[in-house]
Amino acid sequence: MELRILGCSGGEANGERLTGLLVNGCVAIDAGSLTAALTVDEQIKIHHVFISHSHLDHICTLPFFTKNIFGHTHEAVEIHALPETLDVLRRHLFNDELWPDFSVIPSPNDPTIRYTDIEAERTYDVCGLRITPIRVNHLVPCVGYKVEDGKDAFIFTSDTAETDRIWEVANDTPNLRLVIAEASFPNEQAGLAEASKHLTPDKLGVELRKLKSDVPVRIYHLTPGDRATMLPQLQALRDPRVSLLDQDERLIW
Template sequence: MHVRALGASACIGNPGYTTCLLAGQDTLVDCGTGAGTLSTEDILALRSVLLTHSHLDHTGLLPLLADVHACHDGPGLDVYGLPETLDALSRHFFNDAIWPDYARQENGKSWLRMRPIDVGDTVPLTNGLATALPAQHTQPALGWLIEGPWRALAYSGDSAPCPAFWQWVCGVPSLTDVICEVCYNDALQALAGKQGHSTPGQLASYLAKLPSQAQFWVTHIDSRCRTEVIQEMQRLCPANLRLSMLKEGTLIEL
């Protein structure tokens, strides 16, 4: 199984699209504007969406994905997330004012099937397994562990430093890759704390506990401090880790 980054930015425009990962051919992890790069055929091949939280940069394309399935009589989507996340989507997106309620059954069928989950719950994937992980954000939030046939990837979602997340992922024997948000540089640590994000210095002690030769992918950098975040991560990253910036098109084999 492979995971492809469709969006890896904290904002639209330059440098790219907001957060969206494609696991295999049929599962999205978050659905920010990166999902808009998919063709109609690709969208109709989707079966599941794994959400981290309700913020627009991670959920904004879900209404349009549902619309494609409805217009083309597709199979619809199973949407997994915390109960609070799914409730926010139902109240603020799929309310027949902002967008049709595609979770409502019509003629025995709905285009969105809301599947509430909690930390530790698993979701079967084609050739793999997803597990909901702890996260710490301004809204109820999750991370995700994606396990393929041979390797595993952990994704933090949007999160301030979360000890429970790092304890969990460091105990995964097959862990080879970690995608982690590092939104701000250390000089903006107060802003990061207010918004539920991370800075390089806050993550340094956790990075030292990751398996040797793991690949650490930095994502969701605020465009205002991209250079500073990259420089600080390069300075603080342990020598035994491989450090890369996640970009649209990055392909990770599991």
């Protein structure tokens, strides 16, 4: 399996904490940075996009992506998300006001993108991968994902405050190689983290006690300006599994 990090880290070069992963060149998870991180040729190879939730930092390049792939694909690219998330995309983004409705362009029978409802805890087979959404605890309906090929698995928690189920799933995954987890605000902003349903390093430490596996836990979703404050706070957890995810990193198993 080849996993490319597209944005995600809140690294110093990145002005925003835009979120996107690319698996085996074919499946994108979240679309906060697709068009910024990938060439058009690479974008055209994406056949499935799984969206975790409707917040802008996870979907904001979807419109430009649909325009870039327009005319280059034989089949519609499938946009997989919870029904609540697809409803937001239909009503507020691809509504002809913010962006044309590419689910009926060039025609309803031959569209550029197709919306596909997903259900938490059901597994979807695409591009030789098995992808399972798991509900997490965020301001809007949100899923993390377990991604497996025949051999290895990784888990992406997406944006979440304290949660249990995704850690249970991680503990039940013997071939787990990696967890990508969030920490969004410094410990001093615990109130903001609580109100916006995110984690601080301290809250992440509590969550990681639920993870029994010894795999690397790579942290994403830092606000870039908070990196210098949060790095020592993450190190203070004294959890050798924890390190920051790097921008444009490639992980191969």
